[in-house]
Amino acid sequence: MLITTMAGPFPVKNATVPYWRTQLHHLDSHRSTPELPEKQDIVIIGAGFAGAALAHYLLKDSPESEPKPSITILEAREACSGATGRNGGHIRPDLFVALAARMQAQGLETANQVALFEAANAEAVVALVRDEGIDCDLRAVTTGDVFVDAAEAAKIKKLWDAMTKLNCPTLRSVTYHGPSDAERVSGIAGAKVAFTYPAHVVWPYKLVMHLLEGAVGKGVNLQTKTTVHGVSETVDGEGYWTLATARGATRAKRVVFATNAYTAGLLPEYDDAIYAARGTVCRVVPDAPATNIPLGSAGLEMESPNSIDSYYGLRQDGSIIVGGGKSAFVDDKEEWYRNYDDSTLIESTAPYFDCWAARTFTGWKGFETETESIWTGIMGYSADSAPHTGHVPFKPGQYICAGFDGHGMPNVLLCAKGLAEIIKDGRPFSETGVPAVYETSAARLRKISELVAAPTIGRAQADIYLKF
Ligand SMILES: Cc1cc2nc3c(=O)[nH]c(=O)nc-3n(C[C@H](O)[C@H](O)[C@H](O)COP(=O)(O)OP(=O)(O)OC[C@H]3O[C@@H](n4cnc5c(N)ncnc54)[C@H](O)[C@@H]3O)c2cc1C
Structure with a gap:
């Protein structure tokens, strides 16, 4: 043969x-x-x-x-x-942001189908873990898509206004928070707009x-x-x-x-x-218990153009699993694009994560955090x-x-x-x-x-x- x-x-x-x-x-x-x-x-x-x-x-x-x-x-x-x-240990069905993008690219019906499928998947994981009694630290959280960049925040608010007039079933699970309360609700310094919705974190x-x-x-x-x-x-x-x-x-x-x-x-x-996209995730351990972090997980859009710069999930032991760091390496394409090497780190991400928590959460200035471990992984991007x-x-x-x-x-x-x-x-x-x-x-x-x-x-x- x-x-x-x-x-x-x-x-x-x-x-x-x-x-x-x-x-x-x-x-x-x-x-x-x-x-x-x-x-x-x-x-x-x-x-x-x-x-x-x-x-x-x-x-x-x-x-x-x-x-x-x-x-x-x-x-x-x-x-x-x-x-x-x-990975980052998130089970975050994308109920709005990706729905909006997919609607523009592939139409409302397809976008709704995908968002509903993701929501059904999240429920299916929860049911599987419950029915099989799987010990995997699965925890329900309120997650957020948080926009710090003013231009991106304005763009997404426009989309939100437009989409709430359409028939998008998954939007019923999403809450919009504008400039007056986005920072308080998300705990993210400088947040202009936040969308919150139910999600889970897990030990994959x-x-x-x-x-x-x-x-x-x-x-x-x-x-x-x-x-x-x-x-x-x-x-x-x-x-x-x-x-x-x-x-x-x-x-x-x-x-x-x-x-x-x-x-x-x-x-x-x-x-x-x-094709491959190499990413970084780390575990950050604060020197004091993580307080004033209202959301159990979030994706943070820090700068234009719209894309998640970093994301985090809280663990019950007080540590934070943080991933992304896109702005630290995205222009260095060889570091991530079609890069299949998860035996090495993307060097520029380590300093990015070192002061990530103090930079990101309100009231965390001056907090010491230790990056206890950091690793890379290879995502299978789909064109x-x-x-x-x-x-x-x-x-x-x-x-x-x-x-x-x-x-x-x-x-x-x-x-x-x-x-x-x-x-x-x-x-x-x-x-x-x-x-x-x-x-x-x-x-x-x-x-x-x-x-x-x-x-x-x-x-x-x-x-x-x-x-x-
Ligand atoms: C850094 C990072 C962060 C992420 N964060 C999240 C997140 O928080 N939430 C989320 O939803 N998703 C996240 N993802 C994506 C998520 O982890 C993947 O979509 C998911 O795990 C895919 O599962 P899989 O089984 O298809 O792939 P994999 O887990 O990669 O499994 C594929 C397996 O195939 C094996 N394999 C490949 N080729 C061969 C071969 N020729 N012979 C034998 N074996 C082979 C590999 O060794 C591997 O074990 C992240 C991914 C990465 C890398």
């Missing part, structure tokens, strides 16, 4: 250590069997939130009396060592490891430290795809790419559509800002669940559930409840590649830092 061994990008070795990975689960470097199975029904590539959730739903509710599909998860590094294990690694433990308990073969270097161009005589790894080949009837930022490493046809879910075009038996655009926590779970229904039950995409704009297709890939190739638009435009 002909397999082209790909050049990558693949996950790198010696990744920085995120706070979330300081208490390792016993399955972190697990291999269910010493050798890879010779063949199985389904191989999932990637043991992040998407891969783990997919395994969970593929096996959920399957009657004991019926044979279960044989499933193997192949993970390049340790379990949950990619974006999920290194613990959530994913619980799902993996459940899957392994139901017979899933988990193989960590096993990078897939290529998949055969066609199926063999028995209908199996062959996957190449340094530990030998393995065959599967169905192959799922839950590879997020690294998808193009195995599926080059996704190179224009899904048209929507994940890719469904059948890989022209490769029957291959599926994708990737490209979560740095915003997977309120998207992954129900995408994985929908994809499990497609794989297990043969359900058409249109009946999964996943927004139509999330369906991957040849036409969508072609459209993105045409945009990238257009001289007046080109990759620079297609790949702009925050597309919405």
Whole structure:
């Protein structure tokens, strides 16, 4: 069977250590069997939130009396060592700001669909954690989108006024705070406008490891430290795809790419559509208990043009998980754009975070904070800002669940559930409840590649830092 061994990008070795990975689960470097199975029904590539959730739903509710599909998860590094294990720990369905941007780009109906889907995802995570009794520090918070930049604040207020006249169901959960109370309500120094709404913070690694433990308990073969270097161009005589790894080949009837930022490493046809954006997150520990921080989490828009400069989530131990620092590095494109190296830091972000809390919160001037740990992670940006879910075009038996655009926590779970229904039950995409704009297709890939190739638009435009 002909397999082209790909050049990558693949996950790198010696990744920085995120706070979330300081208490390792016993399955972190697990291999269910010493050798890879010779063949199985389904191989999932990637043991992040998407891969783990997919395994969970593929096996959920399957009657004991019926044979279960044989499933193997192949993970390049340790379990949950990619974006999920290194993110900001937010589950923030975007109920207004992204809704407004998406409405301008893709119309009201699509924008509403996506916002409602994100809200449903957040609820689904809460229900999953409750039903399974998952110990992952999930906490309900009031979150905020806080605008400090006056021009951005004026622009977003205009949009708010316009959109409150339209039929946007998710706006009912959002409260607007203007210049007279934005600073008080948000606790962010200089806030001009704030929108608050319900969200959650979570320890993402613990959530994913619980799902993996459940899957392994139901017979899933988990193989960590096993990078897939290529998949055969066609199926063999028995209908199996062959996957190449340094530990030998393995065959599967169905192959799922839950590879997020690294998808193009195995599926080059996704190179224009899904690409890396390196980000930074850190854990800041104040020298006194964090008081006067009214919001449990927030995204802060500090300067034009509109994009989140930093974001934070409070932990119950008084520490603050802070991410972003965009203004410190965005002009140095090599530091983040199509950068797959999470083994090194973006140097300019460390000083940015050192005095972040004193600079950001009202009444915090003079407070000492220690950046207790800092790490990088690789987001899978999507050129048209929507994940890719469904059948890989022209490769029957291959599926994708990737490209979560740095915003997977309120998207992954129900995408994985929908994809499990497609794989297990043969359900058409249109009946999964996943927004139509999330369906991957040849036409969508072609459209993105045409945009990238257009001289007046080109990759620079297609790949702009925050597309919405
Ligand atoms: C710094 C940072 C901050 C973020 N903050 C937030 C946030 O606060 N809220 C939010 O909603 N989202 C956030 N995100 C995005 C969120 O983490 C992702 O959208 C989500 O985790 C995607 O899950 P995933 O399973 O698709 O990807 P991943 O967790 O990256 O999993 C993909 C897995 O595939 C494996 N893999 C890839 N290629 C191969 C191969 N060839 N062979 C074998 N294995 C392979 C990788 O090692 C990895 O483990 C952030 C991301 C980063 C990096």
